[in-house]
Every structure is written in structure tokens, then in C-alpha cells.
Amino acid sequence: GEDVEQSLFLSVREGDSSVINCTYTDSSSTYLYWYKQEPGAGLQLLTYIFSNMDMKQDQRLTVLLNKKDKHLSLRIADTQTGDSAIYFCAESSWADKLIFGTGTRLQVFP
Amino acid sequence: SQTIHQWPATLVQPVGSPLSLECTVEGTSNPNLYWYRQAAGRGLQLLFYSVGIGQISSEVPQNLSASRPQDRQFILSSKKLLLSDSGFYLCAWSAPKGQGIHEQYFGPGTRLTVT
Numbered sequence: 352g353e354d355v356e357q358s359l360f361l362s363v364r365e366g367d368s369s370v371i372n373c374t375y376t377d378s379s380s381t382y383l384y385w386y387k388q389e390p391g392a393g394l395q396l397l398t399y400i401f402s403n404m405d406m407k408q409d410q411r412l413t414v415l416l417n418k419k420d421k422h423l424s425l426r427i428a429d430t431q432t433g434d435s436a437i438y439f440c441a442e443s444s445w446a447d448k449l450i451f452g453t454g455t456r457l458q459v460f461p
Numbered sequence: 462s463q464t465i466h467q468w469p470a471t472l473v474q475p476v477g478s479p480l481s482l483e484c485t486v487e488g489t490s491n492p493n494l495y496w497y498r499q500a501a502g503r504g505l506q507l508l509f510y511s512v513g514i515g516q517i518s519s520e521v522p523q524n525l526s527a528s529r530p531q532d533r534q535f536i537l538s539s540k541k542l543l544l545s546d547s548g549f550y551l552c553a554w555s556a557p558k559g560q561g562i563h564e565q566y567f568g569p570g571t572r573l574t575v576t
Contacts, residue, residue, distance in 0.1 A: 382562050393551055393567035439505070443563040447493050447512055453504040
């Protein structure tokens, strides 16, 4: 079945860039997403990319998609303490479900 | 605009007691609805999803059940809770298939502790 994998932890210094990586197995993925979850809260959709795109930029966020390698990344420029959270990538084909990764806990230290 | 509500926000229940968690969506019609569970420090586990009233798909056989009595209402239930049912329960909605980019929007969650 479909699978989405992420590294569990990432620690960065405030002001540096963060890069969170994700790999997926479903070659029929049409959209890929990045969600953010702050402690004790639901998930917030940050951004998404269509599978025929290589890159999408939205303010401090840059999404890179390598469809050949089934690799997705989220780069956060000028990382702030408020960016500390769990980040989930997810993919969908034409089904009614999203397949979520395990989540990457980003810790930003001063 | 669309909003999604969940209640209660937190719940402490003894083992063997029943459970009912409610989720409602406003500002949209015929949404797809989803129940997820997130154990402490873990990822999301899809429990149930529904594409219409009375239509429930179960992803993981377990001690829980779901119902959709109205278009924008989704209920998660159990007759007898187990310790392993503890976790953070999230409801989500998305536009019906063929509309939008399939993104899901999440409620604030219910923290369930079974003692």
C-alpha cells in the first residue's frame, strides 16, 4: 500500500533555514501537502504542490518536489521559535483519503 | 467561510465506560468527513471516513464505531472504552471528490484519557 516517511526530529538555530524531508511510494500522487501541528492543536494546512510542479514558494516556505525520486521537501527560511511544531507531509491520488507521514518535530533554539 | 467544531475538548473516562465524540462542520455541503487518532508522540491514524450520510468506511478494525446522522455531523462512539483508546482524536473535512485539491481541514481535537 501507499507509504509516506519522514525523519522524526529536526533541531535548528533561530534565523537559520530548516529543511524537512519526506518520501512517498505512490506514483499516482496528484497533490502533496505540508501541514503544521502546534502542541495540543489540530493540523493546519501550510501549503501544497501539484504533482506536475517542481517547486512552489510561498513567503518563507519553499516546497521542492522530485517526482522521479518521490521526494518532497519543505524549506523554512529564517526559522523562528514560533515555527517549532510537528510538520506532516501528506499525499493524495484521486481517492477520498490523504496518506500522512509520521511527522517531523521541529525544534528551534535561540 | 467554513468552520469545524469538535467537543468536548478534553475527556477523562474510566475503562469500560461508553464514548461519544461529536464533530460538526459549518459553511459547506456534502463534505467528506474523517476521524483520526493520534497517540502521544505518534503520527495520525485514520479511523473512519464518510462520503455521505450513512456511508461509513472503517480503516482499522477496533473498539470504535462512527456514524453520520446528518450531512455535516460525524460522531465517534464506543460501547466500552479500553486503556488503549486514549489519545488525541481529530476530525477533518474535505470537499467531495472532484472538487478542489483534496485538502483536509482539521478541527481542534479532543484529548481522551481512559483511566
